[in-house]
Amino acid sequence: MSNQSIGSSLNISQYAPLFFDQKRFQADLEKQDPVKVFRDALDASKSHFKNRFYEGEDIHNLVNELARFADLILAFAWDRYEWQDDVSLIAVGGYGRGELHPHSDIDLLILMKRDRSSHYRSNIEQFIAFLWDIQLKIGHSVRSISQCVAEAKSDLTVATNLMETRLVAGNRQSLLDMLRKTGPDRIWASTDFYKGKMIEQSLRHQKHGDTEYNLEPNIKEAPGGLRDIQLLNWTAKRHFNVYRRSQLVQKGFLTEEEYLTIRRDEEFLWSVRFGLHLIAGRSEERLLFDHQRKLAEMLGYQDSRGRLGIEKFMQRYYQTVLSIRELNDVLMQYLDEAVYRRGKTKKVAVLNDRFVIRDNYIDTTSEDTFRKYPSALLELFVILGENDKITGIRASTIRQIRLHRNFVDKKFRESSQNKELFLRLLKVPFKLSLQLQRMNRYGILGKYLPEFGKIVGQTQHDLFHIYPVDVHTLQVIKNLRRFVRPEIAKLFPVASHIYKNLAKPELVIISALYHDIAKGRGGDHSVLGAVEVTEFAKRHGLQPEEINILNWVVENHLLMSTVSQKQDISDPEVIHNFADHVGSIRQLELLYLLTVADINATNPRLWTDWKGSLINNLYFETKRLLGQGMEVLEKKDSWVISAKTSAVKILEPLGVTQDDAELIWQDVGDELFLRERAEDIATFTKAIYFSESDDEPIILVRDVGVEIPVATQIFVYAKNRQRIFSVISAVLDKLQLNIQDARLQSTSDDQAFDIFYVLDDKDLPIGGDEKLCRFVIKELAEGIKNPNFAEFNIQRRTPRVLKHFSLKTSAKITNKTGGSTTSLEIITPDRPGLLAHLASILLRFKINIHNAKIATLGERVEDVFYITDLDHNPLINDDFNKELQETICQELDARNDFERQDSYTPQKKRRQSNV
Known part of the structure; x- marks a missing residue:
């Protein structure tokens, strides 16, 4: 045993929690295997603190008592070995502050007056091995006082750790000597420490994207996390030479309100971290999707009308880290101004x-x-x-x-x-x-516009909206204002031209400020937002015409995106209907600007050149129609004739006569000439005309775009038309190529005349990679020849993050009066092989796909198929349609449930507390 008993060195027994019977523990040590006795005590402590957490006990008590219990266990373990009074066991780091979470590391320093590590080597090795045997998760170092000073001089992290120390067992004077020799008057003066910590914080923030708003944030290291509080504490404490944060109020550095705010925010993050450790069963600092729903349930956040409990929880989290980062920024800047630069x-x-x-x-x-x-x-x-x-x-x-x-x-x-x-x-x-x-960060914007204050930190539990609503809204405004900058104008020339010529750009700014203002209330946020922006405009004295425009733009802010991505904008009737709804070029321009800025502010991966080309085409066609007058509706027949004439002009110099072309086109519907450019039609026709074999599929792969490539076009002319879409979907999925648009034709002899537009998994065209294009052609040809193998050989695993979003499949069938096709809209979770599975269902129901609009929005897809029966008639039988919808939903949900079955279990709820 050591020369100093536990009671005499620390009187640590006063820290023993009520559940821990020291006398029985010591008695058991004399009779039983010490490893088992210590493990049993630790296991009992885990259950004890876990239950107290669920009972809603104050988190400060739990975190502090866990540290004190660790002190007790370590002191008993230390006491098993012989030590002289020149060696001590010191708690450092977070544990040194007296804070411990269920699976946090216990950082220890074995401190010696002089370097006698060789003398104590055997004891130290046995002590550390014993701690591992009893399954304590420790980090340790062995140093003399002089070594501590040398290490601290050269390493700011060591100097910081040594600031936060407590004696667990041994000689207190050694600890005091070490603290004195590593203090700010000896090493790392206050100003140098401040500069070093600011650099350290900047690098740490950069590592986490310099944002508080990651979808799976690190609650400890990310901006606004616990580390920001700790850095503030370290820097101020070192300057004012105090040990407790409360002393910073007495020194005049913190106001009472700031002190209470930091404590409140820290308590919330501690509760999150404590619960996260319990759920993960390990030291986990990342708020992964795997754990967010469980934590929300554990901390008492429940679903309500229009909002999920998990969204309420994450809103509280984002509000908390915003508050912490604001205080960190202000107080660190204040320390620099009021202390280090005072009088300068x-x-x-x-x-x-x-x-x-x-x-x-x-x-x-x-x-x-x-x-x-x-x-x-x-x-x-x-x-x-x-x-x-x-x-x-x-x-x-x-x-x-x-x-x-x-x-x-x-x-x-x-x-x-x-x-x-x-x-x-x-x-x-x-x-x-x-x-x-700045106004948002300092709380002024939400005070002046209370409706904006309600969306601060508000999230949507999906992978599509990666920012809280307030951050997204201000990013939309930033995007709008950036359209005038030369480097941005090169990327968005149409938006730049429009914005520069606006008579009142503040109208689109106000529209942006209010376009999502009503999210989270339940109901249609576009309609509710239109009411809010109207009230704002009236309150601020805008003109009636301006009020009407603002109302219309906010209510319809999703219209252009929806039409361009889900409807066939090559159809003159679609353009006419859209133009009729928009009504004026002024409203079209404001809608276009808001649409482009909105998409780019929602998710960096959401905007692609392909999507931009669709929106631009819709804008220009609508503007042309509004400029000419709505009474001018171009006939489809004239459009088809014009396309054929242009294609023949390209083909004839290549050796393909008009009669040759008409022979190829005779069984292809007019949709080809309505949708495709004459240059593309000529390319397809030439390939078919000069083909050497009627049995081999014709496959062309190339990039398309006016000024830059926006997508890769894949043309397929092959037999077995009924299974082509299923096969091609499966092959492209295996190659990790994402279909953006599919335009499917057929001839009377069952030949597929299909065109696909694809992007790779980085949302880029692939036409520049000739080797990859040849491989795609090879794989598609083999898949078409061996359809059974291709359709069922999809082996890609579902990414982890996708498995944690539950979404029931919906299938909606719509027939438009006088329409030639039926639209089938499917919303379902994104999974590998989804399109191939859908195609197989439609094949079983003997349905032709004529067009497919594919949109992946985070964790879900919103696909629209334009379909008919095998006789090219719309689906008008209600019973048939109902069975089709039910089959799609049942099969896709069963598939998704199978993948998700092990990813979630209900979580025990914590009693209400100050969280």
Whole structure:
């Protein structure tokens, strides 16, 4: 045994939890295998703390008591070996702070006055091995005091760890000597420590995308996570030479409100982390989709009308990390300004009675500015947007904004001066989106527009919308304003031209601000948003015509995206109906701008050149029709004749006469000439005419696009038309090529005349890779010749993240009056082999597919098929249609349920607490 008993060295027995009977534990150690006795105690502690967590006990108590119990176990283990008073067992890091979660590492330092590691080698090895045997997850180091000083000098992380230490067993004086010799007056002075930690934080934030809003965030390391709180603590504590965060209030660094906010946010993240460890059964800091629903249930977030419990939970999470990052930014900047740069201001310029510029940062003239002039809470952001020479806001002013933001109340919102300021803000020439982001971060935007405040941090539980609604909304506005920048204009020339020529660009900005404002309320958010934007416009004195335009754009903000991706925009009737609904070129332009900005702000992978080409085609065709007058509806017959004539002009110099071409075209429907360009029709026709074999499939693979490739076109002319779509879908799926559009024709002798537009798994065309194109042709040809093998040889696994989204399949059949086809819209989870499976169902029901619009939106697909029976008639039998819909839903859901069956189990709920 050591020279110092547990009781004399630490009196650690006072920390023993009530469930732990020390006398019995010590008695058992004398009779039983020590490893078993310690393991039993640890197992009992796990159950004890887990149950207390579920009972809703204060998370600070749990985290602190877990650390104290670890102290007790470690002290008993330490006491099993002989130690002199020159060696001590020290808790470091998070455990040193007295914080421990169920599966956190227990970081230990075996500290010696002098380097006598060789003398204690045997004891140390046995001690560490014993801790492993009893299944404690430890990290350890063995150092003398001088070694600690040397390591801390060269490594900021070591210096930081040594700041947070507690004596577990041994000589307290050694610990005090080490702390004194690694303090800020010896190494890592306060200013150097601050600079090093800011670099460290910047790199850490970059690693996590420099955003709080990842879909599967790391609650410890990501921006706004626990590490941001810890860094703030470390830096301020080192400067003020204090041990507890509460002492920073006494030092005047933290206000009482800031201290309570940090504590509240920390408690929430601790509860999330504690629960995450219990669910994962290991040290897991990532809030994976696998665990989000279980955590939401555990912490008491329940589904309600229009909102899932998991969405409420994630909204609370995002609001919390936003709050933490805001405080981290403000307080670290304040530490730099008020402490390290104190008295070093060089340039001061007076703006007015309320604001001055200090070294390019805006500041208030006094601490009473916002109390005396509440409108200054808006005026500040207007000034920033009208003066691009101002770098930012001083931290002291940000703290004043936070302190006075409750001045933005109903009376404030009704003030004509404030309404004018807000409209003026929407017209500022510089960095509007940045000013709105600042207003959102400091709580002003949600106060001035309470309807906006409701969507702060609000999420949608899917892979399609990767940002909370407020962040997405401000990104849409940022996208709109960026259209005028030369480098962006090259990517979006149409949007750039439109935006530059808008008479009142603030109208599209207001539309963007309100387009998703009603999400999460239940009902149609577009309709509800139109009501909200109308009220805003009336409240701010806009003209009746402007109010009507805003109402229409917000209510129809999804229309252009839907029509371009789900309808056949090569059909003149589709263009006519869309133009009729839009009504004017002005509304078309605003809708186009909002659509492009919206899609690009939803998910970086959502926008593709292919999708852009569809939207651009719809825009230009609609604009042409609106410009000519709605009474001009081009006849399909004239469109077909024009396409054939143009194709023949291309073919004749190549040795294909008009009669030769007409012979090939005689069994192909008019849809080919309505949908495809004359150049493409000529290419297909030439390939068929010069084909040397009637039995071999003709397959062409090439990129298409006007100025740049937007997709890869695959043309297939082959026999066995009925199974072609199923086979090609299976082969392309195996090759990880995603069908964007499929246009399927047939001839009287059962030849398929099919055209597919595909992108690879990075949403790029593949035509530039000749080797890959040859391989695609080879695989397709073999699949067409051996359809049974191709259709059922899909072996790709479903990605992990897709398995955790439950969505019941829906199948909707619609017949349009006078239409030649029936539309079948299917919404279902995205899974490998989905299209091939759907095609096999339609084949069993003896259905022809004429066109397919394929849209993958995160974890789900929204596909539209235009179908007929084998006689090319629409499906009008209600009983038949019902059976088809039910079969599709049953088969796809059974397939999805099989994959998902092991990915989710109901979670025990924690009692309501302060979380």
